[in-house]
Amino acid sequence: MSEEWKPVEDGTGISRRAFLAAAATAAVAATAAALAPMKDIADLPSLEEFLRKHYTELTPADKAAIIARISEQVEKKYGVKPNLTDPPPLDGVEFGYALNIGRCVGCRKCVFACVDENNQSRNPEIQYIRVLEMKKGSIDVESSTTEYEGEVPKKDSYYMPVQCQQCRKAPCVKACPVKATWQEPDGVVVIDYNWCIGCRYCIAACPYGARRFNWQEPHIPADELNPEMGLLSNRPRPKGVVEKCHFCLHRTRNGKYPACVEVCPTGSRKFGNLLDPNSEISNILQNKRVYVLKEEVGTLPRFYYYFDI
Amino acid sequence: MVQHLKDYSLFVRRCAAETIRGDWRYFLWMTALTGVALLGLNAYCKQFVQGLTITGMSDQVSWGLYIANFTFLVGMAAAAVMLVVPVYIYKDETLHDVVILGELLAVAVIIMCLLFVTVDLGRPDRFWHMVPGIGKFNWPISMLSWDVIVLNVYLALNAHICGYLVYMVYCKRKPAPMWYIPFVFTAIVWAFSIHTVTAFLYVGLGGRPYWNSAIIAPRFLASAFTAGPGFLILTLQIIRRVSKYRIDDKAIMMLRNIVQVSMIINVFLLFCELFKEFYTDSAHVASAKYLFFGLHGHYGLVPWIWTAMVLDLVALVLLVLPLSRSLKYLDLACVLAIVGIWIEKGMGLIIPAFVPSPLGEMVEYFPTLNEWLICAGIWAFGMLLYTLFLKMTLPVLTGELTPDSTPSS
Numbered sequence: 001m002s003e004e005w006k007p008v009e010d011g012t013g014i015s016r017r018a019f020l021a022a023a024a025t026a027a028v029a030a031t032a033a034a035l036a037p038m039k040d041i042a043d044l045p046s047l048e049e050f051l052r053k054h055y056t057e058l059t060p061a062d063k064a065a066i067i068a069r070i071s072e073q074v075e076k077k078y079g080v081k082p083n084l085t086d087p088p089p090l091d092g093v094e095f096g097y098a099l100n101i102g103r104c105v106g107c108r109k110c111v112f113a114c115v116d117e118n119n120q121s122r123n124p125e126i127q128y129i130r131v132l133e134m135k136k137g138s139i140d141v142e143s144s145t146t147e148y149e150g151e152v153p154k155k156d157s158y159y160m161p162v163q164c165q166q167c168r169k170a171p172c173v174k175a176c177p178v179k180a181t182w183q184e185p186d187g188v189v190v191i192d193y194n195w196c197i198g199c200r201y202c203i204a205a206c207p208y209g210a211r212r213f214n215w216q217e218p219h220i221p222a223d224e225l226n227p228e229m230g231l232l233s234n235r236p237r238p239k240g241v242v243e244k245c246h247f248c249l250h251r252t253r254n255g256k257y258p259a260c261v262e263v264c265p266t267g268s269r270k271f272g273n274l275l276d277p278n279s280e281i282s283n284i285l286q287n288k289r290v291y292v293l294k295e296e297v298g299t300l301p302r303f304y305y306y307f308d309i
Numbered sequence: 310m311v312q313h314l315k316d317y318s319l320f321v322r323r324c325a326a327e328t329i330r331g332d333w334r335y336f337l338w339m340t341a342l343t344g345v346a347l348l349g350l351n352a353y354c355k356q357f358v359q360g361l362t363i364t365g366m367s368d369q370v371s372w373g374l375y376i377a378n379f380t381f382l383v384g385m386a387a388a389a390v391m392l393v394v395p396v397y398i399y400k401d402e403t404l405h406d407v408v409i410l411g412e413l414l415a416v417a418v419i420i421m422c423l424l425f426v427t428v429d430l431g432r433p434d435r436f437w438h439m440v441p442g443i444g445k446f447n448w449p450i451s452m453l454s455w456d457v458i459v460l461n462v463y464l465a466l467n468a469h470i471c472g473y474l475v476y477m478v479y480c481k482r483k484p485a486p487m488w489y490i491p492f493v494f495t496a497i498v499w500a501f502s503i504h505t506v507t508a509f510l511y512v513g514l515g516g517r518p519y520w521n522s523a524i525i526a527p528r529f530l531a532s533a534f535t536a537g538p539g540f541l542i543l544t545l546q547i548i549r550r551v552s553k554y555r556i557d558d559k560a561i562m563m564l565r566n567i568v569q570v571s572m573i574i575n576v577f578l579l580f581c582e583l584f585k586e587f588y589t590d591s592a593h594v595a596s597a598k599y600l601f602f603g604l605h606g607h608y609g610l611v612p613w614i615w616t617a618m619v620l621d622l623v624a625l626v627l628l629v630l631p632l633s634r635s636l637k638y639l640d641l642a643c644v645l646a647i648v649g650i651w652i653e654k655g656m657g658l659i660i661p662a663f664v665p666s667p668l669g670e671m672v673e674y675f676p677t678l679n680e681w682l683i684c685a686g687i688w689a690f691g692m693l694l695y696t697l698f699l700k701m702t703l704p705v706l707t708g709e710l711t712p713d714s715t716p717s718s
Contacts, residue, residue, distance in 0.1 A: 016329075020329055023336075023340075027343065030343070030344070030347050031347060031350070033347075033351070034347040034348070034350040034351040034354065035350065035351075035354055036351070036354070037351065037354035037355045037357075037358050038354050038357065038358065040358050041357070041358045042358075044434075045434055050434060054438075054445045057445075124362070130668055132668060132669070140592065140669070141667075141668050141669030142592070142595060142605075142665055142669040143669070144668070144669050146668065146670060162668055171514065171515065171516060174450050174451060175451055175452070175453065175514075176447055176451055176453075177439055177446070177447050177451045177453035177454045177457065178435075178438040178439055178444060178445050178446065178447060179445045179446075179447045180438070180445075195435070195438060195445070196431075196432065196435075197430050197431070197432050197433075197435045197436065197438055197439065198361075198430050198431015198432040198435075199426075199429065199430055199431070199453065200371040200372060200429075200431070201451070201453050201510075203368065203371040204371060204372060204514060204517065204662075204663075205514050205516060206516060206667065207515065207516025207517075207667050208516075208667055208668070209368070209369070209666050209667045209668045209670070211368070212368050213361070213368055213371060213431065214360070214431070215360055215361050215362035215364075215366070215367075216359060216360035216361075216362035217360065238432075239360045239431070240360055240361065240430075240431030240432045241431060241432060242431075294516070294667075297515040297516055298515065299515075
C-alpha cells in the first residue's frame with residue numbers, strides 16, 4: 001500500500017484537467033466576488049483588542065492600557081477627551097432602587113436623561129428605560145403601551161417605568177455562555193463589552209426586556225457625548241454587543257445618584273444602600289407597600305415598586 | 310504508526326480524488342450548490358460589515374431564522390441514531406448498509422448547525438471566548454455552553470465512526486470492535502443529548518412561558534425522528550439511482566416504520582401542548598394565540614403555522630395508510646413532513662416566544678432577503694458537504710475503490 005497512487009494519463013485525462021482548472025479558476029473568481037463587501041469593513045479589532053482577556057482577569061497595568069486605548073479611540077472619533085475610569089464597588093454597599101408607582105406621571109424625562117448620561121446610540125435609538133402606560137384596573141403588561149403620545153398623565157392610565165431590575169438571581173448571568181455578564185459585589189449586573197460575543201441568549205433570558213443589542217454601529221453626535229465615563233458602564237459600545245442599565249455605576253460608586261433619579265420631576269425614583277438601615281431605600285422597604293415585578297419568575301429584583309398608603 | 314498515517318492519508322486522498330469525477334449531472338448539481346453557497350457567503354459578508362441590523366431581528370424578537378434553522382437541524386443530526394439503534398442494539402441487519410450514510414448526514418448537518426450559530430453571533434471575531442481552556446466558558450451553568458460541547462463532541466464521534474468504518478471496508482479488514490463499538494454506543498446516548506440540551510436551552514428560561522414547558526424536549530425528539538429518517542428515505546432513493554450502491558426497498562420500508570411511529574408521537578405531543586395552552590386559556594396562551602390566530606391585530610405567523618399543520622396532518626394520514634408502502638406516496642409524505650416540521654420546529658417554535666415581548670409589546674419579525682440568502686447559503690453548503698462525503702464513501706462501499714484498484718477516470 002506504500003506505493004504512490006498516480007492518476008492514469010489518457011486522452012480524457014487532459015481535457016478533464018483543463019476542465020477542472022477552468023472550474024477552479026471560476027470558483028476562485030466567484031469566491032472573491034462573494035467576499036467583496038468585506039472591503040468596506042471599518043471596525044476590525046486590533047490584535048490587542050482581539051486578544052484582550054476577560055475583565056476579571058485584567059491586571060491593573062492591563063486595565064490602565066485599555067483605558068488609555070479606549071480614551072484615545074474616543075478622542076479620535078468624537079474629538080472629546082474623556083475622563084474614563086473604572087470605579088470599584090464600595091465596601092458595605094448593596095444598591096437598591098425603589099419607584100413610586102403612585103407618583104410617576106409618565107413624562108419620560110428619566111428615559112432621555114439616561115440616554116444622555118449613558119452615551120446610548122441616538123441612531124438607531126437605544127433606551128434602557130421603557131415607560132409602560134398601563135390601563136387602570138389591570139396589572140397585565142399586555143394592556144399597556146410604550147408608544148403613548150400627548151399630555152401626561154392621562155386620566156384612565158397609570159405609568160410603570162421598567163429598566164434592568166438588577167436581579168439577585170439574574171437569568172441573564174446564568175444564560176451567558178462566556179461569563180461576559182456578571183453580578184458585582186454591590187449588586188449591579190454588568191457587561192464586559194469587550195468580551196460579549198453577541199449571541200443574545202441573555203436577551204432571550206431576561207423576563208423584563210431590559211437588555212439592548214447594538215444591531216449596528218451606534219451613533220452619538222459628538223457634541224452630545226458625555227465625557228465622564230466608566231469602563232463597565234457608559235463608555236461607547238461597539239457594534240454587536242449587548243448593553244443595559246447599570247445603575248449609572250460611574251456616578252453611584254462615586255456617591256452620586258443615577259441620572260434617572262436626579263432628573264425625575266415628581267421624586268418617584270429613590271436609590272440607595274440596602275445594607276444601611278437608615279437609608280431612604282431601607283426606610284421605604286420597611287414602611288411602604290412594596291412589590292417586585294414578575295415575582296413568579298423568582299429573579300429576586302433589587303428594583304422595587306411601591307405606593308404611598 | 311507512521312505507516313498507518315501514511316496509508317490513511319493516501320486513503321483520504323484517493324477518496325477525495327473521487328469527488329472530481331462524475332457525469333454532467335453531478336457537476337451541474339455541485340456548481341448550483343456552490344453558486345448558492347457563495348450567494349450566502351456574499352450576504353454574510355454584508356452582514357459582517359453592517360451588523361445584524363440587516364436582519365429582521367430586533368430587541369424584542371432577538372432570535373430569528375438562523376436559530377430556527379439551527380433548532381430544526383439539530384434534530385436532523387440526531388436522527389442518525391434511529392438507524393444505529395436497530396443495527397447495533399437489536400442486531401437487525403436491514404439497515405446495516407445505510408447506517409454509515411445516516412452518520413455522514415449527521416456530520417454534514419452538525420456543521421450546518423455550527424454555521425447557523427456562528428452567523429447569528431454579533432461578534433464572530435470573539436468566537437474563541439467560547440473555546441474551553443482559552444476562553445471563559447460558563448460551564449456548567451449556561452445551557453448554551455452545554456450545547457457547544459454536545460454538538461462538537463457529536464460531530465467528532467460521528468466523524469470518527471465514519472472515518473474508521475469506511476477505512477476498514479477500504480482495507481477489506483474486519484473493524485476492531487474496540488475502535489468503534491464504544492463510540493457507536495456513546496453516539497447513541499449523545500444523539501439524544503444534543504436534542505435534549507438544545508431543548509433545555511429554551512425550556513430553562515422562566516421569563517418565556519411559551520418555551521417554559523417540560524414537553525419541549527420530547528417534542529423535539531419526536532419531530533427529529535420524523536424529519537431525519539424522512540430525509541434519508543429521499544436521499545437513499547437518489548443514491549441508488551445515481552450510484553452503483555445497492556439499497557434494498559426493505560431498508561426504506563423499515564425507515565418508513567420509524568417515520569410513521571415518530572410522526573404519530575410528534576402530532577400527539579403537539580396536541581398535548583395545544584390542549585394545555587388553549588383549554589387553560591391563562592395569560593400564558595398569548596404566544597400560542599399569536600402563532601395560531603394572531604394577537605392584537607398581528608398575524609405574521611398565522612399562514613406559516615397553518616401551512617405546517619396541514620402538511621403535518623396530510624403526511625400523518627399518508628404515513629399511517631398502507632398507501633405509503635408505495636414509494637411515490639412515501640416520498641410525498643416525507644417531503645410534506647420535513648417541510649411541516651421545518652416550519653413548526655423552526656419559526657413556529659422560536660418566534661412566538663418573543664411575541665408579545667415580556668413587557669407586552671407586539672413587535673413582529675419578518676426575515677429579510679439577506680437573512681434568507683444566508684440561510685440558503687448554509688443549506689447549500691451542507692448539501693455540498695454531504696454530496697462530497699457520499700461521493701468519497703460510496704465507491705469504497707461498493708468495492709470499486711480498494712487499495713489495489715486503479716482509479717478510473
